[in-house]
Amino acid sequence: MANSKKLHLPLWPLWAVWVFMFIGGLVFFWPGLIKPFGFFEFWTIKGDFWEAVTGAWPWYVWGFGLTIIFMVVREAEFVTESPMEKFIKGTLISVWAGVAEEMAFRWVFFLSAIVMLPVFNWVLGGFIDLDLIRWLYEKALCPIANWVTFGYLEPYLMNGYGWAVGAAVISSNGRFRNGHVYQGPFGLVNSWFFGMYMHWVVFKYGILAAMFIHFLYDFIIFTVRAVVSAFKDRRVRISVRF
Numbered sequence: 001m002a003n004s005k006k007l008h009l010p011l012w013p014l015w016a017v018w019v020f021m022f023i024g025g026l027v028f029f030w031p032g033l034i035k036p037f038g039f040f041e042f043w044t045i046k047g048d049f050w051e052a053v054t055g056a057w058p059w060y061v062w063g064f065g066l067t068i069i070f071m072v073v074r075e076a077e078f079v080t081e082s083p084m085e086k087f088i089k090g091t092l093i094s095v096w097a098g099v100a101e102e103m104a105f106r107w108v109f110f111l112s113a114i115v116m117l118p119v120f121n122w123v124l125g126g127f128i129d130l131d132l133i134r135w136l137y138e139k140a141l142c143p144i145a146n147w148v149t150f151g152y153l154e155p156y157l158m159n160g161y162g163w164a165v166g167a168a169v170i171s172s173n174g175r176f177r178n179g180h181v182y183q184g185p186f187g188l189v190n191s192w193f194f195g196m197y198m199h200w201v202v203f204k205y206g207i208l209a210a211m212f213i214h215f216l217y218d219f220i221i222f223t224v225r226a227v228v229s230a231f232k233d234r235r236v237r238i239s240v241r242f
Contacts, residue, residue, distance in 0.1 A: 010179060012104060012175070012179060013100060013104065016100075016103070016104035016108050016109065019108050019109065019112045020108045022112075023108070023111055023112045023115060024039065026115065027039045027111070027115075033114070033115050034111050034114050034115060035162075036161055036162070036165075037111065037114075039111065042106070042107055042202050042206055042207040043206065043207055043208065044206055045205070045206045045208055045209070046204060046205050046206045047204060047205050048205075049205065049206075049208070049209050049212075051205075052201055052204070052205035052209035052210075052213065053209065053212055053213055053216070056197075056201070056213045056216075056217070059194065059197065059213070059217050060216065060217060060220055063217050063218075063220050063221045063224075064220050064221075064224055067220075067221045067224040067225060067228075068224060068228065071224070071225060071228040071229065072228070083226045083227065083229060083230035084226075086222070086225060086226040086229060087222070087223060087226040089222075090218075090219070090221075090222025090223065090225065090226060091219060091222065093218065093222065094215050094216075094218035094219040094222055095215055097214060097215070097218050098211045098212065098213075098214040098215025098216075098218065099211050099215070101176065101179075101214065102198065102202075102207055102210045102211045102214055103207070103211075105172050105173065105175055105176040105179075105195065105198075106172070106195075106198055106199060106202045106207060106210055107202075107207055109171075109172040109175055110168050110169065110172040110199075111168070113164075113167065113168035113171040113172050114164045114165060114168045117133060117137075117164050117167045117168060117171060118134075118164050120133055121133040121134050133167070134163050134167070137163060137166060137167035137170060138159065138163050138166075138167075141167075141170050142157040142158060142159075142163075142166040142167065142170060143157075143158070145157055145169075145170055145196065146158055148193075149193075149196050149200075152200050153169065153196065153199060153200055153203075156169055156199075156203060157169060157170075169196075169199050172199075173192060173195040173196055173199060174192075176191060176192075176195040177191050177192040177195060179191075194217070198210045198213070198214060201213060
C-alpha cells in the first residue's frame with residue numbers, strides 16, 4: 001500500500017523468502033498439508049482478468065478521493081524532489097507493493113498459516129481436545145470478519161474449506177495490516193479491508209489479478225500526490241517570491 005513519506009524497508013520480505021522455502025519443501029513431500037489448495041494454484045488466471053481489474057473501481061475512486069483530500073488539507077511545504085521524481089519513485093513503489101506484497105501475504109503467508117495454525121492449535125491444547133486457537137477463529141474472529149465484509153468471503157471464513165483456511169485468511173491479512181502501522185489507525189483499518197478484498201480477488205480470479213489491482217491502486221495514489229504537490233509547490237514558491 002502507498003506510503004506518504006518515505007520508502008520503508010521492513011523485514012517481512014526476508015521472512016517471506018524463508019517461509020517460502022520451508023513451506024515449499026514441506027508441501028513438496030506432503031501436498032495434502034495445504035488442502036484444498038495446490039501450491040501454485042493461485043497463479044492460474046481464473047475467470048476474466050479485466051473483469052477483476054475494472055471491478056475494483058470503487059477502490060480506485062476511494063484512493064483517488066482520499067488522496068486529494070489529504071493533499072489539499074495538508075500545509076504546503078518545500079520538498080527536494082521534483083514532481084517527476086515523485087512520480088517515478090511512486091511508480092516503482094507501486095510495482096513493488098503490487099508484486100511483493102501479494103506474493104507474500106496472499107500466497108506465502110496464507111499457505112504457511114494453513115500448515116502452522118493447526119500445529120499451534122495442537123500444541124496449545126489440541127492434543128487433549130482443548131482447541132483454543134480453533135475456537136478463537138471459528139467462534140470469534142472469522143464470524144466478525146465475515147460480517148464486516150458482507151459475507152463475500154463466507155465460503156473461506158466460515159468452515160466451508162476447513163477452519164484452518166478461514167484462520168489463515170485472518171492471520172495473513174493481520175500481517176498485511178500490521179505492515180501498515182506507520183500509517184496510523186486509519187491506515188490500519190484501510191489496509192485490513194483492502195487486504196480482505198485482495199484475498200477475495202485471489203480466490204476468484206488468481207494472484208496475477210490481485211497484483212495488478214494492488215499496483216494500480218497505489219499508482220493512482222502516488223500519481224495524484226505528484227500532480228497535487230506540483231501545484232502546491234508552485235503556489236508556495238510564488239507566495240514566497242512576493
